[in-house]
Amino acid sequence: MATPNTPLWEVFIRSRNGLAHKHVGSLHASDATMALQAARDIYTRRGEGLSIWVVPSSAITASDPAEKAMMFEPAESKIYRHPTFYEVPEEVGHM
């Protein structure tokens, strides 16, 4: 008999105070409580985290990799958004 499927969750962990939660992987669990417990066991065995988020994978909307050129083009051409685009004389010092 085929084993019935268990929902998939994405796991996010905040490593130290001040840093954002970061995606670390995924796991299967029947509900949110079990997903949190499994995330603790799988992804924080060496004190990697101070906080865990679990999100049903089905709740994530992702950008389409086939459209990444169009999606990210507006940022590609705007080099004036970077500080190094602007010249500051050396005498002025660090800015």
Add this chain to the structure above:
Amino acid sequence: MYTQALNTAEADDRGPEDAAKAAQFQARIDAEERIEPNDWMPSAYRKTLTRQISQHAHSEVVGMLPEGNWITRAPTLRRKAALLAKVQDECGHGLYLYAAAETLGSSREELVDAMLAGKAKYSSIFNYPTLTWADIGTIGWLVDGAAIMNQIPLCRCSYGPYARAMIRVCKEESFHQRQGYEIMLTLCRGSDEQKAMAQESLNRWWWPVLMMFGPPDATSQHSDTSTKWKIKRFSNDELRQKFVDATVPQAHYLGLSIPDPGMIQDADGHWRYSEIDWTEFKQVLAGNGPCNRDRMAARRKAHAEGAWVREAAAAYAAKRAQRQTAQAAE
């Protein structure tokens, strides 16, 4: 991680798939770009990786059995705690790897069922028994040592989720090797009987460990495609040689001898080993190793005995979801 022997690639695509897309895909690989789950990929690339990653995952899970055998008999509480932590790590490695394999489109349950049905392989090394406590030392030192040799290049594998899983695994694997070597060191500094136990264990594991790297390059037919796709960065023989060169001095430090009377060090400093008995390897892969039947029986038993837990968790989740829907409707 223990896949070298299993990483045979599917034949390259010659089918009706878009040749332009295939060329674009290869160009991305050549440019060292990572391939991500939703990117276009040749079906043979998907199939090769699904097989390799899932078999790697099965190996981690089956790999808990020979070591789990000694948890209740570890000589001290310190050793017991370390072994328990190591076995738990192996379970975690299995889970990271299943998750990576699933991104290619197969469900966890399908992958696990394929293993339980005997359709998917796992590393041949876990079909050998752990007869003495020294075997726990040897496994950590040599089996995990060989695994590290193999896994480090996989951290740069072209498939993003696999490479990322490997980075996590490699970080944790180093503890495994060191704890194994420490067990060997303790035995070798102990009584004559303890030292003899360490030597006897090395004698039994040496050749099977060398086999973990897979068939010799001359007979391994599918490596070309895996190399072209940058799944594989070094050949079986290259990795095996690196492992031997790293391991021989470690054995000498322990005062143990490698069970290969023909072994010599060449002018370049490489340790040259004798011919490997590949019939044994083929026999073990074919299911005729010392423990193949035991391992499969243990996995099937654990899966069957866990069925009620999965059912209960699913039933509870369904009941909660139903109650929430009813409350929302009020």
